[in-house]
Amino acid sequence: MSSLTSTSTTTESTAPGTAGTGRLPRLPQPLKGVTWLVWRQHRAAFRTVLGASALAVACIVFQRSQLQIDGYTHMSTGLRLTPILLGVFLGAPLFAGDLENGTAKLVVTQSVSRTRWLTTKLALTALVVVVSTVALSVAFGWWWSLYKSEVTATEWISESTFNNTGPVPVALALLSVFGGVAIGVVLRRTLTAMVVTLGFTVVVQLVWSHFLLSLGNVVTSTTSKGVMAETAIQTLPTGAHPMDGANPYLTGDGKLLGWGTCADAQTEQARELCLQKADVVGWSVDYLPISQMNGMQWFGASILLALTAAVTVFLFFWGRKRLA
Structure with a gap:
């Protein structure tokens, strides 16, 4: 017995990398501390988002390489639903689940501050969202470029194109x-938060489409060649979107x-x-030229990002006191 004990002790004390402490060496981790904890906690959701985005990008690349347009409408509809799905299934449960099951209280009793926990969760979630949506935007924009110079380019202002390309x-x-x-964070109940978020994201889409x-x-285009049948309304530039004019x-x-x-x-x-x-x-005739598409997208995206920044400020003011 003493011989076995002596051998075991000697083996532990001379293990490489342990410096005689008797502990096994720690394996290196790509993510450490709170970041690793957040990733581990939400890894299923994060991997689902990234995996679904990669699959959609692969589908877009394949259909474009085959010059197929059959799935264009279906894909554009699916991409338009992406912000809604992300808000409901990723955003709403992010903190609501912790607040509902008591994980939030456990976290704040540790050495991690509320601010650090909030920052890490929001930053990692934002990174996953940005990576996935940028990939989808670039891929779908590459697909739409096939039809940009055609007559159907007037559809650039439609939600299926405008909302799925660029920064939007x-x-x-x-x-x-x-x-x-x-x-x-406010409702503190996962299911309730998901239902309310569904309504919120749908309203966002409707208001966004309205404006x-x-x-x-x-741009206004005029002609003084008459208005009879033989002098029909003038032809607009390719890709021009005519506005609904009541006084033509x-x-x-x-x-x-x-x-x-x-x-x-x-x-x-x-x-x-x-x-x-x-x-x-x-x-x-009043119309919007397709040349304004890029500028309109960045202008609109800046408004949306400003609103996101306002929500983030609210989260930090509210979360520092009530996120537990």
């Missing part, structure tokens, strides 16, 4: 996720008249005479 999907996703985090056209500078008729003194002008004329000859009396000389 990244900014929308960050606002949705951080909004979900704030909702979870989308106001991000650009409207242009008079000789520069005034605009609505579609209802001379609408009660019984014949074409009577209509022509009526328009002549009204001094209508041509058309006036």
